[in-house]
Amino acid sequence: MSETRYRSNYALVEFSEHLGDDEDDLDVPWAEFVGDRSTEHEFSVPVEGAIDGYVTVQALDVGTYGHEILVNGESLSGFDIPPGEGWQCWMDVMAGVDLRKGENTIQVRRDTDADDSFVVGTLRVTWREPIE
Template sequence: MDEQRYRSNYALVEFSEHLGTDPDALDIPWAEFVGDESTERVFRVPVEGAVDGYVTIQAFDVGTYGHEVLINGEALSGFDLPPAAGWQCWMDVLTGATLRAGENAIQIRRDTESGDDFAVGTVRVNWREPTSDVDSI
């Protein structure tokens, strides 16, 4: 009986965006102020059957819990970005959202109940994908 083989794959998604209420709250001229939601970014998954997905998020000056990461319009479960002064790199498992073959979308949504201002740099979306024996050589 043949066992399904997998390989790891990923997509880098560049945001460089400042989410918040005040465009002057952070001294980050490289980040575009976007308000409560980041721009929806698109990335590709080349095959059907992607599993074990997770995101690694580079964020700056997150002040409160409650902000959300959305994959294909579905919010990940649990808290997605913990508070931390300065830069952080945070990993979150894709629970509550599914990757599909072809185009996928990712977006960051700020908790509007907070007065938090923070920035999102680069996000890496990771998954395992099925491969044939020929591909794994």
């Protein structure tokens, strides 16, 4: 019986979206203002059995903890996007969230209890997949 072999794979998802209460909170004319939730973007996983997923998020001027990343409608555990001035890059493990073969979705939800306005740039979803 042979051991399953894996390779890494990923999907880049371009957001360029401004989340917040007020469109005028940040001077980012290149980012679309979307309010409390980003657009739900799709990405594809080509095989069954994807494991060890994580998300790397590029964000601008996040002010508070509490914002969430949702994969296939399920929130990731822990702090998804921590506070930081300027551009930052943060990784979050997909604990409790499964990727499926075919189309998957990813979305960012702003903590509406916080007075925060920030931009989500690009997200990279990475996983390991079995080599057939």
